[in-house]
Structures are given as structure tokens and as C-alpha cells.
Amino acid sequence: MSASLDKGVRVLKEVIDAPIASYFSSCVHCGLCAEACLFYTETGDPKYTPIHKLEPMRRLYEQEYTLIGRLKKVLGLSKPVTDAELGEWQELVYNSCTLCGRCSLVCPVGNDIVYMVRKFREGMAVSGHAPEGIVEATRRTVSTGSPMGVTMHAVKAQMKHVEEETGISIPLDVEGVEYMVLLSSMEIINFPEYLSAIARIMKHAGKTWTLCSTGFEATNSGIQIGVSDLAKTIVSRIVEGAERLKVKTVISPECGHAYTALRWEGPNLIGRPFTFKVQHIVEVLDELRTQGLLKTEGFETDRLTFHDPCQLARRGGVIQPQRNLINMVAKNFVEMPDAGKMNWCCGGGGGVTAIERAEALRIEAFKKKKSQLEAVKPDRLVTACAVCRTTLEEGLEYYQMNIPVVGLTEIIAEHLPEQGA
Amino acid sequence: MNELQFLTWVRGTGLNVAVGVFLLGVFWRLIEIYGLGRKKDLSAPRHVAGASGWHTIFRRSIPAQGMLKKSPVGYIGGFAFHIGLAIVVLLFAPHIKLIQSLTGLSWPGLPSQFIDLVAVVTLAAMVVVLADRINKPVKRFLSTFEDWFTWAVTFLPLLTGWLSVRHLLLPYPTMLALHILSVEILLIVLPFTKLFHAFTVFGSRWYNGAVNGHKGVAV
Numbered sequence: 154m155s156a157s158l159d160k161g162v163r164v165l166k167e168v169i170d171a172p173i174a175s176y177f178s179s180c181v182h183c184g185l186c187a188e189a190c191l192f193y194t195e196t197g198d199p200k201y202t203p204i205h206k207l208e209p210m211r212r213l214y215e216q217e218y219t220l221i222g223r224l225k226k227v228l229g230l231s232k233p234v235t236d237a238e239l240g241e242w243q244e245l246v247y248n249s250c251t252l253c254g255r256c257s258l259v260c261p262v263g264n265d266i267v268y269m270v271r272k273f274r275e276g277m278a279v280s281g282h283a284p285e286g287i288v289e290a291t292r293r294t295v296s297t298g299s300p301m302g303v304t305m306h307a308v309k310a311q312m313k314h315v316e317e318e319t320g321i322s323i324p325l326d327v328e329g330v331e332y333m334v335l336l337s338s339m340e341i342i343n344f345p346e347y348l349s350a351i352a353r354i355m356k357h358a359g360k361t362w363t364l365c366s367t368g369f370e371a372t373n374s375g376i377q378i379g380v381s382d383l384a385k386t387i388v389s390r391i392v393e394g395a396e397r398l399k400v401k402t403v404i405s406p407e408c409g410h411a412y413t414a415l416r417w418e419g420p421n422l423i424g425r426p427f428t429f430k431v432q433h434i435v436e437v438l439d440e441l442r443t444q445g446l447l448k449t450e451g452f453e454t455d456r457l458t459f460h461d462p463c464q465l466a467r468r469g470g471v472i473q474p475q476r477n478l479i480n481m482v483a484k485n486f487v488e489m490p491d492a493g494k495m496n497w498c499c500g501g502g503g504g505v506t507a508i509e510r511a512e513a514l515r516i517e518a519f520k521k522k523k524s525q526l527e528a529v530k531p532d533r534l535v536t537a538c539a540v541c542r543t544t545l546e547e548g549l550e551y552y553q554m555n556i557p558v559v560g561l562t563e564i565i566a567e568h569l570p571e572q573g574a
Numbered sequence: 575m576n577e578l579q580f581l582t583w584v585r586g587t588g589l590n591v592a593v594g595v596f597l598l599g600v601f602w603r604l605i606e607i608y609g610l611g612r613k614k615d616l617s618a619p620r621h622v623a624g625a626s627g628w629h630t631i632f633r634r635s636i637p638a639q640g641m642l643k644k645s646p647v648g649y650i651g652g653f654a655f656h657i658g659l660a661i662v663v664l665l666f667a668p669h670i671k672l673i674q675s676l677t678g679l680s681w682p683g684l685p686s687q688f689i690d691l692v693a694v695v696t697l698a699a700m701v702v703v704l705a706d707r708i709n710k711p712v713k714r715f716l717s718t719f720e721d722w723f724t725w726a727v728t729f730l731p732l733l734t735g736w737l738s739v740r741h742l743l744l745p746y747p748t749m750l751a752l753h754i755l756s757v758e759i760l761l762i763v764l765p766f767t768k769l770f771h772a773f774t775v776f777g778s779r780w781y782n783g784a785v786n787g788h789k790g791v792a793v
Contacts, residue, residue: 172781174607179771179778182721183652184712188644199715219606221766257786258793259638261652262771263630263779265786417789420616427618470620470790494791495639 158236161280162213168272169214176264177211180204186256186266191497191521192249192514203256203266206245209234210273239282246270246277247284248511249518252377252410252503253463258495267468274379283378286507290374294387299370300507301338308336308369311345321352323364326398330361332437333400333429335371335391335415337408339539347407347539350566354438357569358446362404368394371406373414377504385422388415395429402430404437407560409464409502409538416469433465434562435537439474442481449568452484455532459488459561460522460545461496462538475537475561482568489525497521501544519548526556537561581751584758592758599765600773608777619788626787627780633792634779648710651703658696662689662732686739693736700729724767730756 187193187202199205215222216231225231254267277283290300297304312323324330332355340347355362368391375384395403405412416431432440441447459479466472472493479486491497500518505511522545526534534549534556536542545558575583637649663669667683674680683689704725707713734756738749764770771778786793 169610170612171608171610172612172778172785174610175774175777175781178603178607178768179774181768181771182713182716182718183648184710184716185641185645185648187712188641189638193712197711199712202712202716205716218610220602257782259641260782261634261637262775263634263782265778265782268782268785417617420618421613424616426616430618467791468789472791491640 155236157279157281158234158239161239161276161282162234164279165210165213165273165276166217168275169210169218172265173210173269173272174214174218176262176266176269177207177214179262179264180211181262183261186260186264189255189259191253191255191500191518195518195520196514200245201249203250203270204264206242206250207266207269207273209238209242210269210276236280236282239277239280243277243282243284244511246273246282247287247504248508248514250503251463251498251500251505252468253498254468255463255495255498258467271376271379274377275381276379278379283380284504284508284510286509287374287378287504290504290507291378291380291383294370294372294374295383298390299338299341300372300374301342303338303341303370305366305369307341308364311341311348312364314345315349315352319349319352321356323348323352324362325364326366327361327363328398329400330363330398331401332360332362333365333368333395333398333403334362335404335406335411336364336369337372337406337411337539338370339372339408339543340406343543344407344539344560344563346563346566347560350560350563351434353566353569354441354447354562357448358441360441360446363398363400365391365394365398367397368392371408371411371415373411374504374507376414376418377410377507381422384414384418388419388422391415392419392423392427395427400429402432402437405431405433407434407537407539407542407562409462409469409540410504412469412471413464433469433471433537435465435474435478436471438562438565439477442477447481447565448570449481449565450570451482451568453482453533453564454484456485456487456530457483457533457535458486458526458529458531459492460499460534460536460541461493462536462541463496463498463502465537466496467494478561478565479535482564487529487531490528491525497525499541499544499548501540501547506540506544515544516548516551519544519552522548523552523554526554531556534558535561535564577745577748577751581747581754584751584754588755588758592761596761596764599762600770603765603770604773607774612781615785615788617788620790621787624787626792627782627784629787630783630793631776631779633783647702647706651699651706654699655696655703658692658699659728659732661692662696662735665689690736690739693732693739697729697732697736700725700732704729720767724763724769727756727760727763728769731760 190203192201216226256266293302294300373387375387412433420426500515542558665684666689670683734753738753
């Protein structure tokens with residue numbers, strides 16, 4: 154056994170807990186999880202059946218934690234997990250899984266399959282079987298502060314740009330404000346309209362807020378790749394920043410997995426509860442709406458639909474707020490089939506967009522989104538995750554569908570009453 | 575050993591051994607699985623956790639949105655065979671008598687003609703789900719020796735029970751002895767195969783419901 158495999162096996166043994174043992178013991182090989190996975194439904198290849206993606210981990214569980222498995226191991230009747238096998242499984246554990254969690258909602262025996270894939274990735278990463286692309290993104294986040302290599306200089310340039318455009322000054326490192334706003338690299342590079350929208354909305358609502366120079370990046374590829382100590386390093390920057398600035402709430406940007414990383418995994422990564430609240434921007438906006446602090450005027454009249462980011466809706470529990478917000482500004486909002494909790498993934502989450510070799514498969518899997526969109530024929534597609542947005546734009550471009558994709562926050566900002574009103 | 579000695583053995587020693595292995599096996603497996611424990615979730619819950627785990631235990635018996643259409647045979651066949659099995663095992667008068675003799679507990683049974691009909695439907699449903707396992711690429715791909723084996727050890731008690739009640743194929747005492755033997759094999763195999771989902775299904779659904787309920791998602 155190679156040293157890295159040995160480490161991987163050790164990590165896997167550590168992450169196997171009672172839920173995983175219960176899940177493996179419950180699986181009856183009914184195969185229904187395949188029907189919930191877009192990588193199976195769009196390719197028809199049984200190897201993409203979610204529970205099959207965990208086969209090496211299942212065997213390890215059996216060999217290490219069950220009486221019969223240990224007996225078989227002693228008698229030489231079991232097949233040990235090998236480096237070659239884990240290498241082969243990379244495609245199944247990373248390329249063809251976006252951690253969307255749809256499988257976990259359909260399993261009749263109740264297995265939370267995505268919970269297991271997330272844990273399996275811990276062992277895969279330590280044994281050196283994580284894909285190059287996400288490894289690089291994580292390395293860049295640890296060394297430069299962002300997966301795309303965006304530094305504070307780039308953020309400052311964008312702040313300046315937004316200040317010029319809106320005439321609103323962007324607060325940086327201000328202590329004792331209500332909100333600390335995070336960004337995702339994707340927003341800094343591709344979607345500068347997000348920061349501009351935040352500035353205008355906060356001014357309109359009369360809320361105090363700040364960016365933090367030591368913790369501006371919300372994305373955390375550490376959780377996508379499955380390395381908890383790196384994920385912890387990345388999330389700690391935000392925690393330290395928020396505690397130093399004594400903010401009440403940290404706002405996770407329009408990014409799905411950043412929300413999961415901070416809101417649900419964050420306290421577990423650092424080993425203690427947060428002293429501040431974490432909300433996705435969509436939750437904040439809906440809260441401002443119910444407090445009467447967010448008012449809009451005018452309506453979009455074209456046909457809009459909403460793509461629920463998996464980590465926000467199914468994995469994050471934010472389902473109604475985005476609908477309340479769209480209905481504030483849209484006259485013609487339609488839901489795609491399976492919208493909400495059961496929505497289909499764009500195919501790019503869980504780090505998949507960072508894996509070059511997964512591109513062809515991702516485009517294939519996009520046919521699911523395509524068919525959902527064809528069912529409602531929207532003029533524009535609204536979403537609340539920068540990775541979804543990029544993946545959707547690429548997919549739509551590939552299939553030559555002319556549907557512009559917009560972020561929810563910016564569409565709300567466009568309908569703020571005129572300044573001074 | 576003649577047929578009566580065989581019947582006596584399966585009713586005595588055989589049954590004791592099987593029930594003993596079953597009880598110890600279930601006990602051992604439950605400890606082996608749930609003894610692993612889990613870490614406390616330190617993130618702030620969206621709602622007070624409440625009974626989301628318990629809700630999922632019930633909710634998961636209903637197909638998720640859109641799933642019935644995807645696998646009607648799996649769902650309908652699965653329902654028919656699980657419910658049928660429960661009726662035949664728990665509501666057939668001779669079975670209730672046996673349970674009463676072992677535990678003192680008893681309850682009213684159903685007419686034997688009705689049980690006969692349920693047994694036939696259950697047998698048919700099991701054949702259908704087996705055919706589905708052979709036909710469906712995903713199911714066939716996932717299937718290992720254990721899947722075929724556990725199907726057989728579940729099917730045989732049902733088949734031999736029905737044959738013995740109907741006095742078909744073999745003399746009654748022999749068929750009855752085979753029926754009891756097949757149940758004993760099932761009892762011995764259950765804790766150590768996927769059949770153990772009969773127990774862990776509740777734990778698995780509970781964990782899934784609790785973990786996702788913490789985030790405010792009813793699964």
C-alpha cells in the first residue's frame with residue numbers, strides 16, 4: 154500500500170460514522186438514485202448511479218467496521234481498495250457529481266447519498282485522487298485568497314469602478330456595522346454588477362455594511378475537493394474578519410457552495426459555533442422586504458423563470474425568498490418543472506466547472522436543464538449563483554439557445570426607486 | 575431422518591438456533607452500526623430541529639415527486655411485496671399462534687382465503703421485481719450475488735408456506751418442515767445482508783431527515 158493510499162484509507166476510516174454505516178447497511182440496490190442523477194439520466198450509463206460512486210468506500214466500511222467483513226478480510230476473501238481503483242473512481246466521485254443532493258431526496262430507504270460522496274472526497278483528496286483543476290483552485294485560494302487568483306488589488310479596482318458608477322462609496326474594514334459582504338471571484342471578474350447592486354440596495358434600505366480586506370472571498374474549493382483542513386483555513390479568514398469587525402451578519406454572495414461552506418460547514422470546520430449570523434444575499438433581501446425596507450417600482454414584463462442553485466435550495470433550505478423577490482419585480486414569472494427543492498442541477502456545481510476533463514460530460518448533462526427550459530420557454534433566466542450562471546451561459550451557448558441569464562440581486566437593484574425618492 | 579423427525583428438528587433445535595442467531599445478530603449489527611456515533615453539528619439550525627427525522631421515516635414511504643413515473647414497476651412491485659409479506663407473516667392465524675406460543679402476544683388474524691390471495695399476489699410481485707432487476711440496466715449493473723441470494727431466501731419461505739397450506743407438490747409435513755427451515759435460513763441471513771434494511775431503514779431515514787431538517791429542508 155502506497156503512503157498516500159494509506160493516508161486516504163485512514164481518513165476514510167475516520168469519516169465513516171453511524172449515518173454512513175446505516176446508509177450502506179440499508180441500500181437494497183434498487184437503483185432509484187440513478188433516476189435522480191442528471192449524469193445518469195442524460196447518458197443512460199449505469200456507472201453514474203449515485204450509490205455506485207461510493208463502492209470503494211462501501212467495501213472499506215464493510216472490511217473495517219463489520220464482523221462479517223473483517224472475517225472475510227482475515228480469510229483473504231475480500232477485495233482491498235487500491236490506488237488504481239480510486240484513480241478509476243475519480244471520474245465518478247468528482248467529474249460526474251456536483252454534490253447536488255437530488256439522490257438523497259429520492260432514496261426509498263432514506264440514504265443521504267451526497268453526504269457520503271462529500272465524505273468520500275476527503276479520502277480521495279488525501280490519497281491524491283482529486284482532479285488537477287480543483288486541486289489548483291484550492292491551492293490558489295490558500296496562497297492568494299481566491300480560487301481564480303483574484304487579490305485585494307482587483308477588489309479595490311472594482312470598488313473604485315463601482316464608486317464612480319454609482320456615486321456611492323464602498324465601505325472597507327468598517328467596524329461595528331450590521332453586514333459584512335462577501336464576494337465570489339466569479340463576481341469580481343465576470344459579474345461586477347453584483348457589488349454595484351449591493352451598494353445601491355444597502356443605501357436604499359439604510360443599512361450599514363462593509364467589505365473586509367482580509368476576508369472578501371466567499372468561495373471555498375476546500376469543501377468541493379474534500380480537504381477539511383484547507384477548507385478550515387479558507388473559512389477562518391472570513392470568521393476572523395467578521396469577528397474583528399464585530400459585524401452582526403455575514404452575507405454570502407450569489408454563490409451556492411460558498412453558502413454551504415460558510416453557513417453549514419463553517420462552524421463544524423472551525424470546531425465552534427459562529428458569533429455572527431450567516432445569510433445568503435437572497436435571504437437578506439427577503440428579510441428587508443418583509444421589514445418594509447426594500448421597495449421596488451416598475452415590473453419586468455418579459456417571461457422570467459428561476460433556476461434554483463442546489464446549494465441554496467435543496468441543500469440550503471432557501472426556497473421561498475427568491476420567489477417572493479422575483480414576484481416583486483416580475484409580471485410574468487413562470488416555474489420550470491421540478492422547480493424548488495427538486496430542481497435539476499446546472500451540471501457545474503461541486504467543483505465540476507474546475508475540472509477540464511469533465512467538460513464534455515457536463516455539456517451532455519446540461520440537456521436536462523435544456524429540456525426544463527424548453528418546457529417553459531422563458532425570455533430570460535434568473536438565478537442566484539455565479540457558478541450556475543456561468544455554467545448556464547455556457548450550456549445555452551453550446552445548444553444555441555438565446556436566453557440571457559441574470560442575477561437576482563441585480564434585477565432587484567434595477568427596480569429600486571429613483572435616488573432621493 | 576424421516577419426515578417427522580425432520581419436522582421435529584426444524585421446530586425444535588433448528589428454530590432455537592435460528593432465533594438465537596437472529597436476535598444476537600440484530601443486536602450486534604445495531605451496535606456495530608449505531609455505535610459509530612456522529613459528530614454534533616455546530617452550525618446554527620434554520621429551525622428548531624424538532625421531529626424532522628421522524629417525519630422522514632414516514633414521508634420516504636411515498637415516492638418523491640416525479641419518481642413513480644420513472645420506475646413504476648419498482649415502486650408498485652415493491653409496495654405490493656412489502657405489504658403482502660407483512661400481511662402474510664403477521665396476520666395468518668397459524669403464524670399468530672406461533673408468536674403467541676413464543677411471546678404470549680396475540681391479535682386477530684385474517685381469513686385464510688384472503689391470506690392465500692395475498693400470498694399469490696406477493697409471490698407474483700416478487701417475480702416481477704426480480705424480472706425488473708434482470709431487465710433494468712441500472713439494477714442489473716448494481717446486482718451482486720447477495721441481491722439474487724437475498725431474493726431467493728425471501729421468496730422461498732413464501733413459496734413453501736403457500737405450497738404447504740395448499741398441500742401441493744410434497745406431503746404436508748415435509749413441505750411444512752421445508753417452510754420452517756426456509757424461514758430459519760432467512761432469520762440467520764437477515765442481520766448480515768442487505769435484508770438488514772428492515773431495521774436500518776428507520777435509522778437511515780431518521781438521519782437524512784434530521785440532517786436536512788436542520789437546514790430547513792423537508793426531505
